[in-house]
Amino acid sequence: MSSTAGIDAGPPSGAGLPGVPDLGRKSRPGESVIRAVLTMSALVSVVVTAGIILALIQPVIDFFRDVPIGDFFATEGTYAVLPLIAGTAMTTVIALIVAVPLGLGAAMYLSEYASKRARKVLKPTVELLAGVPSVVYGFFALSFVTPTLLQDLLSLEVGFTNALAAGIVLGVMIIPTVASLSEDALTAVPQAMRQGSLAMGANRAQTTLRVVLPAALSGVAAAIVLGMSRAVGETMIVALAAGAQKNLTLDPREGMQTMTGFIAQTAGGENPVGSTSYNALFAVGMLLFVITLVINIFSIAFVRRFRQVY
């Protein structure tokens, strides 16, 4: 009997059956190999992160050997990054202005008003928007939103490429992100809180806005932040529709190049490997990676900090 082996060893195998070997002690080389292989695949994800940082860091070091940091974080010049950051900020803000009310509205309808059957149809329909390739959205912004919607219907004086059209279409693209995650957060609010509010004489609109929404605020905020990180990292829409010229301006009707747009344009052009303009690609890429990483960490921390447990 191996009753002294430990409390968590469970009942000893073969106890009471004389002659049966103790299978728990049997070494299984095959099992260990498989376990090792699976562990390796899991580690690939960590290697990928390390790889991203390593892949970016060498060209970035080379870049800053040629270009002083002051020229990188400058408003003008070949390697100035501030106009690109401004472009990204502009398109992202426009996208959020479009996506937050619409995404939140869709989420509130789905979680508070829609019947179970309606939700089963409507939710995938909203999520269809996320399945459209971004190059298609970019083409749409360029060939429909700017000429037809902004210039003809709204008679705005916009350029061929402009931050407004890119931002609006970007906003449409992130509606499903905001809607889907907000809906999860709203649905998670316990039914008793709604019933309490309704019993006090509030109607459904008041209940939704004053009880359910505040209770789900942390999840909704995380959804918005995640949508924002999507908008910051999106490439094709802004590469096609936001413009290919650095432009530090507050006027969304002008074309503004974004960080991702710059990477796409530079990578698509003829730049010999190792040249300063090629390394600039990695410097901007590194900045983009760091910005989205900070946004994500912020979103995770936000959920942890403000999560209410019911």
Place this chain on the structure above:
Amino acid sequence: MSIASTTARDITASTLATGRSKDRNVGSLVFLGLLWFSLFFGVMVLLVLIVSTALDGASRFDSALITEYSSRISPESTGFRAGILGSLWLMVFTALLAVPIGIGAALYLEEFANGERWWNRLIEVNLQNLAAVPSIVYGLLAVAVMALMGFENTGIVLGGAVALALLILPVVIITTREAVRAVPRDIRDGSLALGATVWQTTWRQTLPSAVPGIATGTILGLSRAMGEAAPLIVVGLAGSVRFDPTGLFSEITALPMQIYSLTSQSQEEFQTAASAAIIVLLVMILGLNALAIFIRNKFQRTW
């Protein structure tokens, strides 16, 4: 009688008298209208997008669109054969790279790993972050990976597949984990109680039960990869080539890349061709999505 019950009686009385609950006052109706609008705004945009693109490209829905190579000389019959074949090749090799690693990682995390250990928690947090890394950054990573393997020219099948596989790996891992987690504990316990090892249980019981969920998630990941152009630009795929892919090291283009490169052409015919190609791309992606939904509805088990 307390105020509360008076109010309750008044509300009930007015509801009975008018047949309208308080949900029907002007403010509530406006609110509901706004919710309806936000729900259908996206659908409207999608409809406008599809209809306007289809109308633009209507004159080019001919066989040349998918059988011909791109041509600068005769823009009215330029085709997307190389892009369509390139996209299909990329999908196959992306799946071959991403699916085994993704499933392996998911199985480790769900069935073998002790979630309390710090390294396993590191992998979890890391996965959450990777899922939100911009797609264009994966292109930069793929360039570095290819350079490490000694490839000068990265605009080949392997380069594109590495970039796309890295991109969808987090998606595959996350969806596989969800599918594996949905398999009830009892099935594992039953298998273990009969003397199977953890791996035998995983391979013969858990994994087969989770296959529909894994397939659905993987196909959805691939459909996302099919529409991506940003990492492919960075990897250096050509905007157009005039031959079919022949192997892992053959230079290719992809359908989204071809569409992107056409937008910088000023001739009207190229814009028409791009619109028609967008419809082809949407059909391919919708086809993949439909396949995923079919698999989910046909094979998904609930316990």
